[in-house]
Amino acid sequence: MKQWIGTLLICLQMFAGPAAAQIAGHVVISELYGNGGNNGAVYRNDYVELYNPTYFSVTLAGWSVQYASSTGTGAWHVSPLGGRILPFGYYLVQLAGGTNGVSLPAPDTTGTINMSASAGKIALVRSTSPLSGGSPVDSSIVDMVGYGDANGYEGSGPAPAPGTATSLERKAGPLASASGMAQGGSDATNGNGWDSNNNAADFVAQKSLSPQNSLSAAERPPDDLLPIRFGSLKAAAGGNSTTLVSWSTVSETACYGFEVQRSESRTGGFGTVSPLIPGHGTTILTHYYSYDDPGGAPGLFYRVKEIDTNGAEWFSESIEVMPVASVRSVDRGGYALLQNYPNPFNPGTTIGYRLPAAAIVRLEIFDILGRVIGTFAEGRQNPGEYSIRWDATGVPAGVYLCRWEAGGSVRTMRLVLVR
Numbered sequence: 001m002k003q004w005i006g007t008l009l010i011c012l013q014m015f016a017g018p019a020a021a022q023i024a025g026h027v028v029i030s031e032l033y034g035n036g037g038n039n040g041a042v043y044r045n046d047y048v049e050l051y052n053p054t055y056f057s058v059t060l061a062g063w064s065v066q067y068a069s070s071t072g073t074g075a076w077h078v079s080p081l082g083g084r085i086l087p088f089g090y091y092l093v094q095l096a097g098g099t100n101g102v103s104l105p106a107p108d109t110t111g112t113i114n115m116s117a118s119a120g121k122i123a124l125v126r127s128t129s130p131l132s133g134g135s136p137v138d139s140s141i142v143d144m145v146g147y148g149d150a151n152g153y154e155g156s157g158p159a160p161a162p163g164t165a166t167s168l169e170r171k172a173g174p175l176a177s178a179s180g181m182a183q184g185g186s187d188a189t190n191g192n193g194w195d196s197n198n199n200a201a202d203f204v205a206q207k208s209l210s211p212q213n214s215l216s217a218a219e220r221p222p223d224d225l226l227p228i229r230f231g232s233l234k235a236a237a238g239g240n241s242t243t244l245v246s247w248s249t250v251s252e253t254a255c256y257g258f259e260v261q262r263s264e265s266r267t268g269g270f271g272t273v274s275p276l277i278p279g280h281g282t283t284i285l286t287h288y289y290s291y292d293d294p295g296g297a298p299g300l301f302y303r304v305k306e307i308d309t310n311g312a313e314w315f316s317e318s319i320e321v322m323p324v325a326s327v328r329s330v331d332r333g334g335y336a337l338l339q340n341y342p343n344p345f346n347p348g349t350t351i352g353y354r355l356p357a358a359a360i361v362r363l364e365i366f367d368i369l370g371r372v373i374g375t376f377a378e379g380r381q382n383p384g385e386y387s388i389r390w391d392a393t394g395v396p397a398g399v400y401l402c403r404w405e406a407g408g409s410v411r412t413m414r415l416v417l418v419r
Contacts, residue, residue, distance in 0.1 A: 037098020243296020
């Protein structure tokens with residue numbers, strides 16, 4: 001029997017969007033404004049707004065927002081981030097400013113970057129190391145927006161140039177317009193998650209500025225853009241130059257099947273390496289899939305393509321196969337969140353976890369909109385196995401998320417309450 005010696009687990013919530021256009025499976029840059037404090041400014045400061053179109057909180061510690069001028073080719077300016085962004089929630093970064101305009105809503109963090117009002121480049125980066133170059137290609141880049149006449153951008157061209165009283169806002173869907181995205185518009189509360197990796201098509205110049213922060217109401221993307229959701233995606237490095245790619249779905253809609261794709265880059269160049277793996281059509285039951293890739297190796301990237309019965313294609317987020325040495329330290333740590341039982345449940349369920357050493361523990365349950373239902377463990381605990389009981393009497397039926405942090409490990413799982 002093969003002994004798998006490394007596993008990278010990334011909890012994801014959905015395959016979202018067709019091959020050329022999709023609801024992002026990661027945090028995105030949702031709005032930016034660069035005329036803060038200048039003559040005619042609406043707001044006193046420049047700002048960058050982030051949006052999380054996923055079902056899981058994302059920790060932003062160690063991340064940054066970075067800026068370069070429209071023609072810049074050197075090192076980018078860095079503004080570190082912190083805290084976390086909740087599911088379907090927002091995060092506001094206040095940047096340099098002046099004397100004109102009104103104050104922004106309370107920012108979640110502040111920085112000193114001075115953006116151009118009409119042209120520039122902004123990147124959301126999973127690192128605080130400065131990017132370099134006019135159009136950098138780096139695996140740490142989560143999202144990038146070039147606007148105006150920028151020499152770096154995603155897709156066929158830069159986003160439109162904003163102006164003195166105009167921001168640049170990401171769309172909620174492929175047909176969203178500036179008026180529909182404005183306050184009171186048809187897409188105003190549908191989030192800003194549309195990401196076809198084409199800046200020219202994904203943004204609108206917005207006169208109805210509405211910067212949002214972590215206290216703003218959650219905005220879930222339209223349901224008809226979410227044909228499939230899954231609970232986990234794993235890439236496990238084996239000892240014989242193979243990689244086991246496995247995933248689970250928690251619901252499927254008109255799913256014909258899946259293909260596993262591989263690349264040497266996180267952002268492109270993916271090619272199919274598996275045969276078609278049949279799906280389960282339309283279902284709300286959990287299903288498990290896997291493919292053993294004989295050409296796999298640490299350092300490569302994988303994603304899964306889902307094919308609808310009507311021929312539409314949708315992609316998962318890409319994940320990296322970690323080096324064996326890095327993964328061993330994670331596997332041998334012994335921190336484990338155990339699947340709750342029963343699941344589905346009514347009215348109570350038991351959640352267990354294991355600590356190999358004393359650690360600070362936090363276990364929370366959220367509803368599907370990211371609102372905290374309760375905190376069931378918080379503080380330092382000794383090594384051992386623990387269990388908590390959630391009595392959901394009086395709580396509406398539905399899907400809930402359990403998030404557990406301990407010893408540097410973060411795990412999330414899905415709980416189903418039925419009536």
